[in-house]
Amino acid sequence: MICSRKYFSPSSANDSLVLVKRVVADVMRYSMRLSEVLEMLEAAEKARDNGRIMQLGTFFSAVAGQLRSCLEELDELGIVMTDSALGIIEFPCIADGTEVRLCWRHGEQAVMAWHEVGESYPVRRPIHTLPVTPDLEPIAV
Numbered sequence: 001m002i003c004s005r006k007y008f009s010p011s012s013a014n015d016s017l018v019l020v021k022r023v024v025a026d027v028m029r030y031s032m033r034l035s036e037v038l039e040m041l042e043a044a045e046k047a048r049d050n051g052r053i054m055q056l057g058t059f060f061s062a063v064a065g066q067l068r069s070c071l072e073e074l075d076e077l078g079i080v081m082t083d084s085a086l087g088i089i090e091f092p093c094i095a096d097g098t099e100v101r102l103c104w105r106h107g108e109q110a111v112m113a114w115h116e117v118g119e120s121y122p123v124r125r126p127i128h129t130l131p132v133t134p135d136l137e138p139i140a141v
Helices: 010-046 050-077
Strands: 080-083 088-095 098-105 113-116
Touching: 010 050, 010 088, 010 098, 050 080
Parallel strands: none
Antiparallel strands: 080 088, 088 098, 098 113
């Protein structure tokens, strides 16, 4: 199997946000719902309510499937979800010959920051400091 990776420019990452914003919102909603159902399952298990356990287990599986579909959609686009609760995603990018991550958080209007691979969202830097041509076309390797 040939593995290809998509790389984004700041411009192409921002262009993808039209679709990605909706998918990230769905991921956040499904993640929250799974947490709620898990709490209800734990309560049903303590109460030994087998009927409720089966009902919630079925619902949990359905929501987990929806979440999985959203995460697969992001993966197919070449985007990495790093925090489903906060809605943080990363776009692989090549900057000055080095792979970095453009980052976006749910609620932001545009991709405005980046960080090096291995770093995380809290240490992100302003996009204007990215050592790459802003209109670089995305490339597949």
